[in-house]
Amino acid sequence: MTRVTVRFAGGLELLVGGRKRVDVHLPPAPSATAVGVGGGGAPPPPPAPAPAVVGDLIAHVRAEVITERHDAFATAADAGVRPGILVLINDVDWELEGTTAAALADGDVVSFISTLHGG
Amino acid sequence: MMVPPDPPLAAPPSAANGSLALGLPPADAYTPANLPPESISRYSRQLLLPVFGPTRQIALSSSRALIIGCGGLGCPAALYLGAAGVGHLALADRPGDVVEVTNLHRQVGHTTDRVGVEKAESLAIAVRAINPLVNVTVVDGSAFAGGDRPGGATAEALVAAYDVVLDCTDNVAARYLINDACVLGGVPLVAGAAVGTDGQLTVYNWEASAVDVARPPTGSPATPVVGTLLPPRKSSRVCLRCVFPVPPPPSCVGSCDTAGVLGPVPGVIGVLQALEAIKVLATPAAVAAAPDDPAAPAPGVPLPPSGAAAAAGLTVLARRMLLFDGADGAFTTVTLRPARPDCAVCSPARTVTSTAGVDYAAWARGKPRAATAAPPVAVAAEGAAAAVPRSTDVDTASGAPAAPAGSCSVVPFQPSALPPHLPPAWRLPADAFAATYFTPAGAAATLLVDVRPAAQYQLCAVPGSVNVPVDGFAAAVPDLATRLIGGKDAGEGAAAIRRMVIVCRRGNQSRVAVAAARGAGVEAVDIIGGLAAWPGFPAY
Numbered sequence: 001m002t003r004v005t006v007r008f009a010g011g012l013e014l015l016v017g018g019r020k021r022v023d024v025h026l027p028p029a030p031s032a033t034a035v036g037v038g039g040g041g042a043p044p045p046p047p048a049p050a051p052a053v054v055g056d057l058i059a060h061v062r063a064e065v066i067t068e069r070h071d072a073f074a075t076a077a078d079a080g081v082r083p084g085i086l087v088l089i090n091d092v093d094w095e096l097e098g099t100t101a102a103a104l105a106d107g108d109v110v111s112f113i114s115t116l117h118g119g
Numbered sequence: 120m121m122v123p124p125d126p127p128l129a130a131p132p133s134a135a136n137g138s139l140a141l142g143l144p145p146a147d148a149y150t151p152a153n154l155p156p157e158s159i160s161r162y163s164r165q166l167l168l169p170v171f172g173p174t175r176q177i178a179l180s181s182s183r184a185l186i187i188g189c190g191g192l193g194c195p196a197a198l199y200l201g202a203a204g205v206g207h208l209a210l211a212d213r214p215g216d217v218v219e220v221t222n223l224h225r226q227v228g229h230t231t232d233r234v235g236v237e238k239a240e241s242l243a244i245a246v247r248a249i250n251p252l253v254n255v256t257v258v259d260g261s262a263f264a265g266g267d268r269p270g271g272a273t274a275e276a277l278v279a280a281y282d283v284v285l286d287c288t289d290n291v292a293a294r295y296l297i298n299d300a301c302v303l304g305g306v307p308l309v310a311g312a313a314v315g316t317d318g319q320l321t322v323y324n325w326e327a328s329a330v331d332v333a334r335p336p337t338g339s340p341a342t343p344v345v346g347t348l349l350p351p352r353k354s355s356r357v358c359l360r361c362v363f364p365v366p367p368p369p370s371c372v373g374s375c376d377t378a379g380v381l382g383p384v385p386g387v388i389g390v391l392q393a394l395e396a397i398k399v400l401a402t403p404a405a406v407a408a409a410p411d412d413p414a415a416p417a418p419g420v421p422l423p424p425s426g427a428a429a430a431a432g433l434t435v436l437a438r439r440m441l442l443f444d445g446a447d448g449a450f451t452t453v454t455l456r457p458a459r460p461d462c463a464v465c466s467p468a469r470t471v472t473s474t475a476g477v478d479y480a481a482w483a484r485g486k487p488r489a490a491t492a493a494p495p496v497a498v499a500a501e502g503a504a505a506a507v508p509r510s511t512d513v514d515t516a517s518g519a520p521a522a523p524a525g526s527c528s529v530v531p532f533q534p535s536a537l538p539p540h541l542p543p544a545w546r547l548p549a550d551a552f553a554a555t556y557f558t559p560a561g562a563a564a565t566l567l568v569d570v571r572p573a574a575q576y577q578l579c580a581v582p583g584s585v586n587v588p589v590d591g592f593a594a595a596v597p598d599l600a601t602r603l604i605g606g607k608d609a610g611e612g613a614a615a616i617r618r619m620v621i622v623c624r625r626g627n628q629s630r631v632a633v634a635a636a637r638g639a640g641v642e643a644v645d646i647i648g649g650l651a652a653w654p655g656f657p658a659y
C-alpha cells in the first residue's frame with residue numbers, strides 16, 4: 001500500500017467533484033502479489049513488494065477516483081494521460097522521473113494539471 | 120576642535136531657464152546620452168533598484184516587444200510594459216475584434232466609451248496615455264490568428280522583428296502557431312493563460328540557466344525523455360511542443376467566453392507576463408552568452424541571450440511553469456523537462472520548418488491534414504466560423520457542450536462531434552418564433568426547452584421555458600414527451616398538442632437535442648442561432 005496525494009488543477013478537479021487534493025491508498029502492484037505461490041518445503045521469504053509506479057496510479061485514479069468523463073483524464077487503452085495534461089511528481093515534470101514507470105513512495109504528491117489556453 | 124559649519128548653499132535651480140540664466144548646462148548634460156532627463160524622473164523608482172538600474176533601463180528602452188492578443192492578458196501586460204518604458208510596443212489582435220461590454224470586467228486597458236473600437240487601437244490609446252515616451256504601434260494580427268494571407272509575411276518573419284513576444288491569445292491554434300513562429304524566428308516567448316480561477320505562465324525559447332532549474336532532490340533517478348532513440352539535448356531552451364507535443368482534445372479546452380473567468384486572474388498572469396518580458400528585455404546584449412546547443416533554431420537566426428539575467432539576480436521563468444490557483448490564493452512553480460530530442464519544431468529532427476501552409480486551426484481540432492477533413496459546413500452556414508479562429512469557434516466546431524468552467528466532455532477528435540445538420544423544416548428563426556411565443560396562444564402551444572447549463576439558465580432565461588441541460592437531455596425526453604400531450608399544466612380545454620421547441624446559447628447544442636428528441640419520436644424543432652439571436656435577450 002502506497003499512500004500518495006493526488007492534486008487536480010486546471011479544470012481536472014471537475015472530474016472528481018471539485019476536489020483539488022485527494023489522498024490515495026494505492027494497492028500493491030499485481031506483480032508483488034503474484035510472487036510467492038510456490039509450495040512445499042520452507043515457506044518462501046515474503047517477497048519484497050514491487051513499488052507502485054505512476055502508471056498504476058493513473059489506472060487507479062481513472063477507475064476509482066474520477067467520477068465522470070473518464071476519457072477526459074485518460075483513455076482506457078492509453079498508458080498515460082490524454083494530451084494537454086502536465087503530470088508532476090513532487091512538482092517536477094514526470095518526464096524527468098521516468099513518466100509512467102516512475103516509482104512512487106509514501107508521501108509523494110502527484111499533480112495532474114490541464115494546460116490552459118484562455119486569456 | 121570644532122569644525123565650522125559650511126556656509127549655506129544657494130538653492131539649486133529647478134528649471135532649465137534657471138540653470139541657463141545662471142550659466143549652468145541644461146538638464147541632459149547630467150545624464151547618459153540614452154537616458155534623457157525625463158526618463159530619469161519617470162523611471163526613477165525602478166532605476167533605484169539595484170538589480171535593475173540604468174543599464175537595464177537603457178536596454179529595455181531600446182528593445183521591441185510584441186503583444187499578441189489585447190484581452191484579459193494583453194491589457195495588463197501592455198499597461199505595465201508600456202509604463203516601464205519598453206522602447207517599442209507593438210499590439211496585435213484579430214482584425215475586427217472590437218471591445219465589447221463583456222470584456223470590460225477584466226480587459227482593463229479598454230473603457231466603456233471605447234466599446235466598438237478595435238481592441239489593439241483601444242489598448243494603444245491607453246498605453247500612450249500612460250507613457251508618451253513609448254513608441255506604440257498597432258499591427259495586423261491576421262498572421263497569428265490562423266490562415267496565411269496570400270503574399271503576406273509569415274508569422275515567423277513578423278515576430279523576428281521583435282526582441283520578445285507575449286502570447287496573450289485565447290485559443291490552442293494561435294498558441295501553437297505563435298510558438299512555432301517564435302522558435303523559427305529565434306524570439307523568446309512569454310506565454311500566459313487563464314481560465315476561471317486558474318492561471319499558468321512560462322517563458323519558452325529562452326535558455327534556462329542551471330540556477331533556473333535547480334531540481335529538488337527526489338528519490339527517483341533522473342531518466343532521459345522516454346519514447347525516443349535520439350540523444351538528450353544539451354539545450355534547456357524548451358518550447359510549447361517540447362512540453363505538450365500534442366494539443367488537447369477540443370472538448371477539453373475551456374475558454375473565458377464559455378467557462379467564465381474572474382477578472383483579476385488573467386490580470387495577475389498578464390502582469391507577470393510583463394515582469395518576465397522586462398527581465399528578458401533588460402538583459403543587455405553585451406552580457407548575453409550564446410547557448411551551446413547544436414539543436415537550436417534555424418541557421419542564421421540570432422539566438423536570444425541566455426542566462427545572463429539570472430547571473431545578475433533576475434531569473435527568467437524558463438523551463439519552469441508558474442501555476443496560479445486564484446480560488447485558493449496559491450502560487451506553485453514547477454520544473455519542466457529539458458528540450459525534447461524529437462521536438463517537431465525546435466529539435467534537429469524538426470518537421471515544422473515554416474508556419475506557412477500549416478492549418479493550425481484544423482490541427483488543434485485533431486485533424487492534422489486539413490485537406491482530408493470535412494469542412495464544418497453547418498457551422499460556417501451560421502456565420503460562426505470566420506476565417507479567423509477564436510476560442511468560441513473552436514468550441515463550436517467541436518460540438519463540445521457549453522459546459523461549466525473548463526470541464527471536459529468525451530468527444531475528442533471526432534468529426535462526428537459537430538452538431539448535426541438539420542433540415543430547414545426542423546429549425547425556426549429566433550425573431551419570428553419570439554414574436555409568436557409571446558402571445559397567449561403561442562405560449563400555450565409551445566413547450567420551450569432550454570438546454571444550456573443550469574448556471575447560464577439561472578443567469579437569464581425566457582419566461583416559461585424549462586431547463587434541461589443537454590448532457591441529460593436524451594434521458595429526459597420521455598418525461599418531456601408526457602408534457603406534450605396535455606400534462607397537468609396544459610389546463611382544461613387548452614390545446615392538447617404542444618410543440619417542443621429547443622433553444623440553447625448559440626444554436627449548436629439545440630441541434631444535438633433536436634436530433635435526440637427526434638430519435639425518440641418527438642418532433643422537436645430548434646431556434647437558429649439560439650438565444651444569441653433572440654431579439655432583446657441579454658448578451659453574455
Ligand SMILES: [Zn+2]
Nearest residue numbers: 358361462465
Ligand atoms: Zn520544442
